[in-house]
Structures are given as C-alpha cells and as structure tokens.
Amino acid sequence: MAGALALLGILNDPGQSAKLLLVAVCDGVVSLFAFLFPWHRTGRNAAAWLGLPAFAVLGLSTWSFGGVATGTGPFLVLLYAWAGLHFPRWILLAYLVPATLAYLVPLIVTDQPESILGSAFVLMPIALAVAMLIEAHARHLRDDRERLARIEQWRSAMMNTLAHDVRSPLSAIQIVLDELREDATGVPARMLDMARRQTARINRLADALLDVQRIDSTGHLKLDRQLYPARELVTDALSYIRVDPPIEVEIDAGTTIWVDKQRFEQVLLNLVSNAHRYGSAPIVVRLARDGDVDRLEVRDHGPGIPDSLRENLFGQFAVGGAEGVGLGLFIVRQLAEAHAGRAVAEARDPGVAMVVTFPVTPDFSG
Incomplete structure (x- = not known):
C-alpha cells in the first residue's frame, strides 16, 4: 500500500519523483520478500522481523521529505495494527524502540522543532494501545477457534466410536434373530420380525452417524x-x-x-x-x-x-x-x-x- 501510494504521489508532485520512486522501490522490495519467503518453514513469530525494514522505510520516507512526518504516522499505526493481529504483546512492546527511532531520528536529523519531536509522545502510545487492543481481540478469537477445534475433534471421535460400538453387538443380535425367525410362527414370528426391523433401524442410525463423520471430514460421499x-x-x-x-x-x-x-x-x-x-x-x-x-x-x-x-x-x-x-x-x-x-x-x-x-x-x- 505504501509503495503504491508513493507511485501515485509522483503524479501529484512530479518534483519529488526521485524521492517517491526510492520509497516505492524500498516498499516493493520488502513486500516482495514478504511474499516469496517460505514463512511456513520458520517459527510462529519469525515474520515479526519484517517490522524492522518496514520501520526503516518509514524513517527513510520522513528523512527524504525533509522531516515531514505526515505520512509516517498513519503507516506506523498501520504497522502496529498488523503486528497486533499476528504476534504476541511482547513483540509489540519490543517494537517500541525501532518504531520510536524510525519516527524520531529523521526529525532530529532534519532539525525539526521540539513541538514536532514531542508528537512522538502522543503517537507511540496511541499506536501501542491500538495494537494491544487488536492483539487481545485476536488472541481471544484464536483461543475460541482452538477450543472449537478441540470440541469438534471430541465430537467426531465420539460419533465415530459410538457408530462402530453400536454396529458390533448389532451384528450378533441380527444373527440370533435370523436364526430364531427360521422356526418361529404366529405371534413369536411377528415379534421377531418387529425386532429385526428395529435392529435394522439402529443399524441405519449407526450408518447415518458414520455418514455425518465422513461428510464432515471429506466433504463428500462416494455413491454407487x-x-x-x-x-x-x-x-x-x-x-x-x-x-x-x-x-x-x-x-x-x-x-x-x-x-x-x-x-x-x-x-x-x-x-x-x-x-x-x-x-x-x-x-x-x-x-x-x-x-x-x-x-x-x-x-x-x-x-x-x-x-x-x-x-x-x-x-x-x-x-x-x-x-x-x-x-x-x-x-x-x-x-x-x-x-x-x-x-x-x-x-x-x-x-x-x-x-x-x-x-x-x-x-x-x-
């Protein structure tokens, strides 16, 4: 986003095209690296290192425009919001140092007045507070998702076990009923027929439970x-x-x-x-x-x-x-x-x- 906005800024201010192009290229390099790097092979929080070059590009942008931090503040908050979505709070606290340096150093180098430097004491707490709120909400959502996953795993295991445990004794009962039915007549025969139908019904219920399990796990059933x-x-x-x-x-x-x-x-x-x-x-x-x-x-x-x-x-x-x-x-x-x-x-x-x-x-x- 920052790189695209920098390129659009060239159309608005052609006199700053060289500086805007430099910022856009740096943003593009960081974005390309983030997109191509195999993060799935690294630790859970490895992507937090992307914050360092991102802060550096923000500092470069402020310095390139002579200490004008108009664009740095919003993107600094946006970086913190991204970090709050993905990383624990200790990383958010660790970001305070590079984020503050990225904001203050270009202002100091370009001799900005104390009133401008003092804006860091407002911006940084706000950015951290926003990130903390996002982190807390994201953490609760992850905890809920993990809890639902455990419940679903338990439900699937229960249904699977129940269906199989029902089918095993039913097979023996079905054999006994079939044997008794061969010689039965009259009322006993009708009672045995009813028992056989109900046994078949329970067997179908077990099949239905297994069907639900198959549908949940594979999303489809194989039909004949x-x-x-x-x-x-x-x-x-x-x-x-x-x-x-x-x-x-x-x-x-x-x-x-x-x-x-x-x-x-x-x-x-x-x-x-x-x-x-x-x-x-x-x-x-x-x-x-x-x-x-x-x-x-x-x-x-x-x-x-x-x-x-x-x-x-x-x-x-x-x-x-x-x-x-x-x-x-x-x-x-x-x-x-x-x-x-x-x-x-x-x-x-x-x-x-x-x-x-x-x-x-x-x-x-x-």
Whole structure:
C-alpha cells in the first residue's frame, strides 16, 4: 500500500519523483520478500522481523521529505495494527524502540522543532494501545477457534466410536434373530420380525452417524448410483417401518430413478420418520419426474412448519429435542447434495412436504 501510494504521489508532485520512486522501490522490495519467503518453514513469530525494514522505510520516507512526518504516522499505526493481529504483546512492546527511532531520528536529523519531536509522545502510545487492543481481540478469537477445534475433534471421535460400538453387538443380535425367525410362527414370528426391523433401524442410525463423520471430514460421499424401478424401491424401503394408518405411495408404474439405493433409502426413511414424529396422517410419498430431476415428496397433514423454521430445517442439529438429536434432516440434505440434488420443505394446506430432488441420469432418454 505504501509503495503504491508513493507511485501515485509522483503524479501529484512530479518534483519529488526521485524521492517517491526510492520509497516505492524500498516498499516493493520488502513486500516482495514478504511474499516469496517460505514463512511456513520458520517459527510462529519469525515474520515479526519484517517490522524492522518496514520501520526503516518509514524513517527513510520522513528523512527524504525533509522531516515531514505526515505520512509516517498513519503507516506506523498501520504497522502496529498488523503486528497486533499476528504476534504476541511482547513483540509489540519490543517494537517500541525501532518504531520510536524510525519516527524520531529523521526529525532530529532534519532539525525539526521540539513541538514536532514531542508528537512522538502522543503517537507511540496511541499506536501501542491500538495494537494491544487488536492483539487481545485476536488472541481471544484464536483461543475460541482452538477450543472449537478441540470440541469438534471430541465430537467426531465420539460419533465415530459410538457408530462402530453400536454396529458390533448389532451384528450378533441380527444373527440370533435370523436364526430364531427360521422356526418361529404366529405371534413369536411377528415379534421377531418387529425386532429385526428395529435392529435394522439402529443399524441405519449407526450408518447415518458414520455418514455425518465422513461428510464432515471429506466433504463428500462416494455413491454407487444405478437405475431402479422407483415404486419397487420405495415400497421395499417402507417395509422396514410400520405406521398406522399405512403410508400412501403415489408413484406411476414404470417410473425409474437413478440413485444410490442405500442412500436413497436413508433419505426416504428419515423423511417418513420425521413426518410420522412431527406431522399427522395421512403420510403420502410421491415420486415423479419434473424436467431434468426426479422429485421425491413426503407429505404429512399436520400443523405445518413456520416459514422462519423451514429455511434452516435441514441444518445440522437445527431441530431436535426429546425425540431426536436433529441429524435426520441434515443427513437428508447432505445425501441429496451428494446426488447433485437439493432438499427443501414446502408449505401445504394442511401440513408440509419435504421434497428431495435427484438428477435424471445423463444417458436416460425416457
């Protein structure tokens, strides 16, 4: 900035072009060195050494213009503000000596009066105070960021551990239930079927937790997309849950959809579970083509959702409480975006419709 302003100053005062060019070149050299030097290989505070040549250039500028410090003061404060953003307070205090010399020495050499020299006793405390305030605020922000990073690390480890610890015993339970179901009839068979469905539901919850962890760490999920008969895919997924009255499915025969089957089932079951928990019957599942996307719509006939809440409904932990932790709709949105689609909540009268879009396969022409 100082170098650019010096070059612009040549246009305003051509008679001082040689001095302004000298200042601009010195600023440019310092800036170029700061840009090219591999600071990542040095210590955390190594860049503080840049303050010394910067102060020197400020002193050169004041001396070149016969002791006129009009431009030195603001840039000296700016240098201190930069230091406050990046370095601890002991470096700010250490800067007092070179900063004061850079300001006073050119004034002394050019025989400036005592009133001008005395301005240092006002400028330097102000520059230091500004830098101290910035340093304190920046330090608090860094501490908060480190604390949030530790919390996030703990949360990720907890979710990862929980998901894996849940899956291990579930596998054994699933095997036992399958063995018992082979010979069961009547009421025991229906009870075992219910237990198997709930076991599968817990398994999907563990998968969902792992999905959240993968999304947070990599930002994307790897999908295995294929073309499926939509009605068959939906009815198979809904067989995992039982609600009363039954869920209504409105999908034309012959409709196909290009999705990752496992992820699609997660989306559908999360939406249906959400509608059953917070809405009212009947719950209707529709899937139809709309231009270049397939629209999956899960509608309930409950009281609906306020407009202000609908905008943030698919955020992480946006909704939750005694009946859930608010991850279901967040996972729906992430899985929709992994398919290059989107998830939205649309108002209905009565109720609300959760709509997820899935792009039509590029080579599909039906």
